[in-house]
Amino acid sequence: MIPSAFDYAAPTTVAEALGVLADAGDDVKVLAGGQSLIPVMKLRLADPAMVVDLGRIGELSGVRDDGDALLIGAMTTHHQIATDPLIVEHVPLLAQAAATVADPQVRHRGTFGGALVHADPAGDMPAPVLAADATFILAGPNGERRVAAADFFQGYFTTAVDDGEILTHIRVPKYTGWGSHYEKFTRVAQQWSIVAVAAMVRVEGGTIAEARIGLTNMASTPLRATAVEQALAGAPLTAEAIATASAHAAEGSDPASDLNGDAAYRRHLAEVLTKRAVIAAAGL
Amino acid sequence: MASSKTITVEVDDVSYTDDVEPRLLLVQYLRERLGKTGTLIGCDTTNCGACTVHLDGVSVKSCTMFAVQADGHSVTTIEGLARDGKLAPLQQAFHQCHALQCGFCTPGMIMQSASLLTENPHPTEQEIRDGLEGNLCRCTGYQNIVAAVQAAADGTVSADGTVSADSDEAETAGVA
Numbered sequence: 001m002i003p004s005a006f007d008y009a010a011p012t013t014v015a016e017a018l019g020v021l022a023d024a025g026d027d028v029k030v031l032a033g034g035q036s037l038i039p040v041m042k043l044r045l046a047d048p049a050m051v052v053d054l055g056r057i058g059e060l061s062g063v064r065d066d067g068d069a070l071l072i073g074a075m076t077t078h079h080q081i082a083t084d085p086l087i088v089e090h091v092p093l094l095a096q097a098a099a100t101v102a103d104p105q106v107r108h109r110g111t112f113g114g115a116l117v118h119a120d121p122a123g124d125m126p127a128p129v130l131a132a133d134a135t136f137i138l139a140g141p142n143g144e145r146r147v148a149a150a151d152f153f154q155g156y157f158t159t160a161v162d163d164g165e166i167l168t169h170i171r172v173p174k175y176t177g178w179g180s181h182y183e184k185f186t187r188v189a190q191q192w193s194i195v196a197v198a199a200m201v202r203v204e205g206g207t208i209a210e211a212r213i214g215l216t217n218m219a220s221t222p223l224r225a226t227a228v229e230q231a232l233a234g235a236p237l238t239a240e241a242i243a244t245a246s247a248h249a250a251e252g253s254d255p256a257s258d259l260n261g262d263a264a265y266r267r268h269l270a271e272v273l274t275k276r277a278v279i280a281a282a283g284l
Numbered sequence: 285m286a287s288s289k290t291i292t293v294e295v296d297d298v299s300y301t302d303d304v305e306p307r308l309l310l311v312q313y314l315r316e317r318l319g320k321t322g323t324l325i326g327c328d329t330t331n332c333g334a335c336t337v338h339l340d341g342v343s344v345k346s347c348t349m350f351a352v353q354a355d356g357h358s359v360t361t362i363e364g365l366a367r368d369g370k371l372a373p374l375q376q377a378f379h380q381c382h383a384l385q386c387g388f389c390t391p392g393m394i395m396q397s398a399s400l401l402t403e404n405p406h407p408t409e410q411e412i413r414d415g416l417e418g419n420l421c422r423c424t425g426y427q428n429i430v431a432a433v434q435a436a437a438d439g440t441v442s443a444d445g446t447v448s449a450d451s452d453e454a455e456t457a458g459v460a
Contacts, residue, residue: 001328008289008306008352038348039330041307051306055353079342103418105336105345105396189417190331 003038004047010056014139014168017052021164022141024050030166031055032075032114035106060113060168063087068174074113074167078125079104081112091172093180093200097128100184100196113167116152119159119221121256122192126153126222127214128182131198134172140165153221175212178202181280183273184216187260193217194260195269197225197249199277201232208232208241208282218253218270227251228274237282246275291355295320296364304351311335313351314361322363322391326420333419336392336399337361343399345418362391365398374398374433377441383432385423393419397433406437 009024011017021028029048031037032055040046054060060075063084070086081087081098088095101107101115101124115125116136129149136147138161147160154160161167184196196216202209211232213225231245250267257263292301295318302317314320314337326334328347335346338360346359365372371379374394384390393416400407400415407415412433413426421429435441 002309002312003307005305005307007287008350010352010355034350034353035330035348038309038350042309042328053353102330103333104399104415105333105343105418106330106348108339108342108399109344109349 001042003041004044006048007050008053009050010053012056012058014057014059014166017054017057017166018139018141018164020052021166024052026163028052030117032117033077033109033111034114035102035110036114036118036120054166066171069171070174072112072170072172074111074116074169076112078102078107078110078112078115082107090174090176091132091180093128093132093175093182093198094125094172096180097124097182097184097196097198100124100182103190113170116170117159117161117167119153119157120192121156121220121222122194122217124182124184124193124196124216127196127216128198129170129172129214130222130224131200131212131214132172132175133212134170136160136167137169137171138162138165139168144168146171150224156220175200175202179281179283181277183277183280185269185273195255195266195273197270197273197277199274199281201278201281203237203282206237208235208237211278213249213274213278215249215253215270215274218250218255218266220254220256223253225249225251225270225274228278232278237284239279239284242278242282242284243275246271246278249274289352289355291352293351293354293356294358296359296361306350306352308351309347310337310349310351310354310359311346313354314346314359320361320363323361324388324391326388326392331418331420332389332392333396333416334389334392336395336419338395338399341399341402343396360395362395365394372398373439373441374401374436377432377436378429380441381428381432381435383425383428385421385425389419389421389423393421393429397429397436400433401437407433409434412437 009020027049031053060073078098078101134149180200198214200212215223227248235241249270255263255266288303324334326332330348337346
């Protein structure tokens with residue numbers, strides 16, 4: 001399958017990329033790792049007149065320590081996220097989720113920022129980023145602006161990134177010492193999540209002091225399971241208490257019905273997977 | 285009319301400079317421009333892994349990358365693995381362990397296995413299976429493929445392609 005013809009630019013700095021975008025008009029796509037965009041272009045579901053490739057902007061790649069947070073370049077690959085020592089130490093949830101994305105070849109090319117801006121409801125990176133209260137750093141014609149994760153995901157494949165803007169970095173607070181787990185349910189290997197749950201817990205003695213739970217594919221955007229988080233706060237560290245709290249997992253969700261499962265099935269999955277994710281995160 | 289771009293790519297240790305349309309996929313460039321038909325197009329939808337090559341040493345699906353993105357980079361295909369007429373250890377292991385039936389998935393399987401062994405030289409059986417999750421074998425010959433990767437990792441395949449007798453995995457594969 002061959003995409004429609006397009007003009008191609010490969011800027012080497014963010015400033016240059018913003019200039020190209022400003023000149024390109026409306027019919028333009030930003031290319032990150034291409035593991036979603038290129039298949040869509042091959043199917044001609046997208047046929048942009050211009051493609052702006054961020055792959056040669058070195059400043060957009062890599063992970064660095066930023067005090068109480070990690071600053072992650074948007075072009076950092078899933079493979080890097082899954083194996084980076086800083087991420088493994090301070091936000092292991094991101095590494096655990098990234099390791100489940102697609103397959104090794106796709107993880108070598110696909111990028112953290114690309115997946116977040118693509119905002120597929122079944123994608124694995126949005127829910128952990130939401131659970132971690134990350135901040136999105138966008139560069140645009142009027143300078144830089146920051147968007148909280150809670151405001152970033154706006155609907156199916158829709159984010160706060162405006163035309164002419166580029167996601168450059170994601171700032172993720174450190175959760176050093178927290179337990180975490182990403183529990184993903186698929187029918188076969190190498191499939192998008194039917195439902196998945198991202199869980200982080202801070203355990204003090206025999207009690208769950210704090211919990212952060214993100215849900216994948218339970219609505220058009222990733223969701224926080226706030227009712228579960230509230231029920232877990234201060235709960236004893238037992239499988240029974242976790243099961244009781246997890247029964248709230250589907251509250252406020254609006255899952256789709258499709259060939260992989262109807263909405264009622266997904267609500268059921270959310271409860272079961274939340275229980276499993278929290279038990280694993282807590283090390284029970 | 286979109287303008288073409290000039291790219292310089294090193295493929296299997298040879299440098300090539302060509303004008304390409306931006307929409308030309310890397311796999312099409314390799315097969316149709318360079319004649320490297322050892323890299324196959326299977327599903328053409330990023331699923332099957334038949335088109336797997338190495339970009340700067342790590343595995344990628346060449347049907348899901350534009351040739352222009354490879355400009356200035358190094359690509360290795362299945363045709364670049366053998367040295368001085370001798371098969372690489374993984375190729376010998378696939379041969380010796382009967383790790384192919386129709387053979388269509390084999391170039392991609394070997395390239396992904398090579399990338400896996402670079403990242404994890406001594407994988408467990410489960411790690412091999414996970415490492416090959418992006419490569420489909422429609423003959424469903426996975427058992428011997430996994431055994432071949434294990435044999436190559438264990439170093440139980442000798443330079444002439446024989447499998448030493450003290451490897452349980454290799455013995456099992458040899459009689460399968």
